[in-house]
Amino acid sequence: EKGSSGTFILLIRWILCLLRLCSVQVIPSKVQSTKEGKNATFLCHLISKHDVLQVTWQKENGKKENNIATYSKINGHKILDNYAGHINFTQRELKVSAITFHAVTMQDEGCYKCIFNTFPMGSVFGRMCLKVYGKTSSVFRGLF
Ligand SMILES: *[C@@H]1O[C@H](CO)[C@@H](O)[C@H](O)[C@H]1NC(C)=O
Numbered sequence: 001e002k003g004s005s006g007t008f009i010l011l012i013r014w015i016l017c018l019l020r021l022c023s024v025q026v027i028p029s030k031v032q033s034t035k036e037g038k039n040a041t042f043l044c045h046l047i048s049k050h051d052v053l054q055v056t057w058q059k060e061n062g063k064k065e066n067n068i069a070t071y072s073k074i075n076g077h078k079i080l081d082n083y084a085g086h087i088n089f090t091q092r093e094l095k096v097s098a099i100t101f102h103a104v105t106m107q108d109e110g111c112y113k114c115i116f117n118t119f120p121m122g123s124v125f126g127r128m129c130l131k132v133y134g135k136t137s138s139v140f141r142g143l144f
């Protein structure tokens, strides 16, 4: 029966995750704080023996997620239009993927995901957040 085999696959995935066979290491692991205008890099490393079909980077936007970049062997590295010229891949492997924001702006603040589509485990992701502080904030810090 279809339903029970789906449940079985989910159970297997869950067990593999518990065994840490599907974890994504995120660097930096905590929230990254960057001054407006500086570059910021996020790196994701998939700890898994499974094949990666595609890496997708997304920005969380309320309850939705917007794709910002993808990498697959077939289609290569793609930066979505809104981010072209602003974000680049700085690690370009399937299991080690990093993106760099060039000259962060206040609009870059938020949380991001790197999603590895693996075979046969399905997708595994890491999550990270960027905090951007303005150019003037150090002035205020000096005053108080
Ligand atoms: C991104 O990388 C491409 C190719 O390596 C390069 O031509 C381009 O100048 C880079 N963009 C930025 C904003 O660094």
Ligand SMILES: *[C@@H]1O[C@H](CO)[C@@H](O)[C@H](O)[C@H]1NC(C)=O
Binding pocket: 039, 102, 103
């Ligand atoms: C930030 O990125 C730009 C564009 O790629 C590069 O020219 C510059 O050297 C980088 N700055 C730092 C501090 O890495």
